[in-house]
Amino acid sequence: MTVTSADPRVATADDTPLLRVQSLGIRHEGAELEAPASATFDVARGEVVLLLGPSGAGKSTLALSLNGLIPHAVPATVAGTVRVDGLDTAHTPVATLSTHVGMVFQDPDAQLVTGTLLDEVAFGPENLRMPVEIVLARAEDALRRVGLWERRRENPDRLSGGGRQRLAIACALAMGSPLLVLDEPTANLDPQGIEEVYAALGELVAAGDRAIVLIEHNLDAAVAITDRVVVLDADGRTIADGTIDEVLRARADELHTMGVWLPAATIAALRLRAAGWTLDPLPVSPDELHAALEAAEAPAADAPASAADVRSPGPRVASGGDATSGGGISVPASSLGVIPSPGDRGTPLITVRGLRTRRGRAEILHGIDLDVHAGEFVAIVGANGAGKTTLLQSIAGVVPVPRGQVVVDGTDVARTALRHLSRRIGFVFQNPEHQFIAHTVFDELAHGLRLQKLPDAEVSARAFEILRRFGLEDKADVHPFLLSGGQKRRLSVGTALVAGAPVLALDEPTFGQDRARADELMHLLRELSRSGTTILIVTHDMHLVTEYAHRTIIVGDGRITADAETSRIFADDALLRSAGLRQPPLRRAFAGLRRHPSLAGITRLTDLPRALDARQTDAQGVTS
């Protein structure tokens, strides 16, 4: 092992931190600000460090500097030092560092080079000119550790998303590096894939031979394997470095205010504390929260409700933000919640009857019946390949459907040209860039209006109204591709709505995005929903579903397997599992609470009891 005694305090090789980051500041070429500005932390051998920070703190940039990709492959100005095994990454080639630091990136597809799993894992050791026997031995060991050895002869394309990300972990392991850096490894995965990846990581941590630096927004899974937490502030300065107890539990309020995403269980616990509950120590996982609640007394103010075991959604709906949501959906009251019959709400806005959609020769949807009323917020969920995207695309007329099976706002989708359909339903694709067709933001919005042959004055007025509404006024003349990620997403929603569509359909709009951006979009959708827009969304993120959707539809094998109020769907664990879905963390914490049955039905943060003085604040805010 090469250990240069750069640090005077080092006495023996065993005391040297594996990774030492000191006052690291990185400015990308062409950028004005450094992000991170001054990060400092150590990682010891075998230690698992979770790196947290608000969006824009430069976490991914920091990750790239750990194996020298910054500054060697990505042009950037670097201040401070990163030392791995005593090697200064600024002056050591990436190839040398690759045997000290293994990397796993967010997009599993962008890490594949060869045609079989075995070749893929062997690729790194081969580049290091290792003898064939050692290459094979390492490949076998790495593939076995992630449970893919049996499939070594297959093309990686045939693996699921979770499988491909496990393969990427195996590839990093095969480099033989004592440190693994994982940058948002589960952001592109469905719930099952996330579980697979964390099962593999869990075994890795149990073996204890590799240190891990983990950047992850899915904290509920990550916290379980974490030894230490390092937190960067918005500028990218280290402001906390310690165990989960010292950082997550002791300084949760501070971190939350800063915009650092915390485990859902912790956020819930903070809110309960504000409402007078005593939860000490602060829970960081669903299980801990569950146990803490079973052990805690209900606060005096809330006691009568608990004692009477009355699920009284009434006052909460009135006090919470949901009072204005359309359709009068009751919250949460799983046992009482019945979707009002169509008679209560007049004619449905969307009617689907016996829908059979084909792609080529294969029938994807086998007879779907569905009604959606004006103002509903509907989530369509299901396993990969279940047909949920096809259902959404059929409703929006993106794929051809037989006549008379889908009616949106009084119009038969099959008989209407797409350009006229945009007045009834707007469709937002996963990647906003895909749907941009004009050279300026203004033209992008005006396009849909000009298609309707509106006079120029009206086109301009309506386009500017949308620009204002989505906070893009000063971007009217900018090329859509030059907007920031969040702005692109807002523009794509704007273009879908500009023609006046009462329905918005979104296909996995938060896929591959960080929590902050996903949240920004979901808040926007909630506001649209409150002002009367009907929203249909396909997503894998169960947290978003339970937080925002009034109603959830589970699609399996081209049929609707369940369709009910969101809280009712998530009360049925067996149903979720059979559909390849998982309970979001809040549900796992509150389900089956014996001591406080009034909390047992809670699925959303907004359903939690609130502190009296907090009732007027925004749903996401936590008073301290």
Added chain:
Amino acid sequence: MTTITIDPYASIGARGRFLYGLGPLAKLSAPLPAMVLLVFARDIATPLAFIALAYLVLLTGARLTARLLLLLVVAIPAGALVLGLGMAVWTDASRVDTSVVIVQIGGWTLYGGALFIGLATGVRLAAIISLALIAGLTTSGPDFVRASVQQLRVPYRIGYTALAAFRFVPRFGHELDVIRQAHRVRGAHGGRGPFAALARWWGYIVPLLAGAIRHAERVALAMDARAFGAHPDRTERHLVPWRVRDTVFIALFWLASAGILIRFFPWSL
């Protein structure tokens, strides 16, 4: 679920079929002189003879699948015929033998000379394609890259990067589908005809390129992180040696090619 027609990584092999036992470079260089010289041939007999040679090698040396037979028996002859007739119509009538009239429609005449030239062109292309299939149908992408790196001394950085780029093809195909769908939904560039189509395709290029560049950058970083290009060479787990049978195959094929070329010299009408 998705239909990926060509898998450049698929391992190819069949027992008792000699083409799979030959090196990729031998299979490529054996028909190469004939393929080059066929460009200059103007008759029908020479290309026909080479088609016969290529078919003989393929039918005895490659695994007989329905796909291969369809290709050899239907696709190539039909392609040659269609191309031949097309070229016959297109040929400048003032420069051909006008002694035989095949068809006369109004003031336009298809002469026997034009038809002959057209068919000769079609058959020539069919011959070149058939010869290329000898290597094309029996060699996997990685084997070709390995042989190029090991024997032709092609830098491995180029060879393996090209191989990685094969992965992009189905991905971009899928991305293009989504972009077309998205643009259709937006009601972009309605209308029929070649100009509207051109405008439509132009609109797909920017988002496709933006996605492609981003993806390529990510793949490059991932490869760098695994020490790609660290050393002047890398471990080759699969050696693709040059064997005696490769030399024998090339010698025999060149002899046969020479025989055909001499027999039909000067390959003109």
